């Protein structure tokens with residue numbers, strides 16, 4: 321069960337965030353409203369939510385997931401792979417330190433939390449343009465010292481591992497076709513989400529409920545078909561910056 325989340329409000333500078341999407345400029349005020357709904361949803365699902373202010377100079381700072389990996393025993397602070405985001409982790413450190421001992425991984429090892437999927441005490445670490453093998457090893461070895469196992473995962477051309485793979489409980493993953501047969505994921509039931517609903521591969525599983533981005537009816541129906549409670553959230557403004565549901569929080 322998760323009991324806590326850390327989020328950070330969108331930045332008034334978010335229009336300058338990194339993006340590969342061709343969906344237009346995010347509307348800051350709408351993003352604030354969507355963020356509020358997101359935080360409220362986590363609270364309704366039982367989490368104590370710490371909401372941090374946006375950090376000047378960091379247009380992508382609301383995607384707080386990328387700044388750390390938090391497990392039961394330790395929080396590993398990320399050396400972020402995107403140059404414009406390096407430094408976002410600094411102001412997260414004292415907040416995490418209230419809950420966990422914090423270790424810092426340092427460059428040239430690089431990782432971003434969006435590349436790290438935790439299922440119980442196994443961690444899948446995607447090797448992306450933001451996460452290198454040195455980063456995966458440094459993070460994996462830190463987690464292993466606390467009894468976890470980890471796998472480095474080769475990836476296709478996607479931003480983060482969790483852009484393509486998310487855990488929705490009951491031993492089930494939503495995956496892109498790229499991961500349909502990945503041997504490291506063989507023990508899971510895999511629901512393949514095709515290109516038409518690619519954004520919905522990133523869902524957020526919180527204490528038995530699956531939060532699904534609004535507007536992806538086939539993925540929603542597939543999850544409901546498993547008998548899972550679902551909540552839909554409008555993520556339109558974060559999607560314009562390549563951000564999904566998991567990106568907006570650290571959960572532990």
Ligand code: CIR
Pocket residue numbers: 337338339380383385386402405433434435479480483561562563564566567
């Ligand atoms: C970035 O490119 O870093 C942001 N615009 C989006 C980060 C999304 N984070 C995530 O998938 N965990």
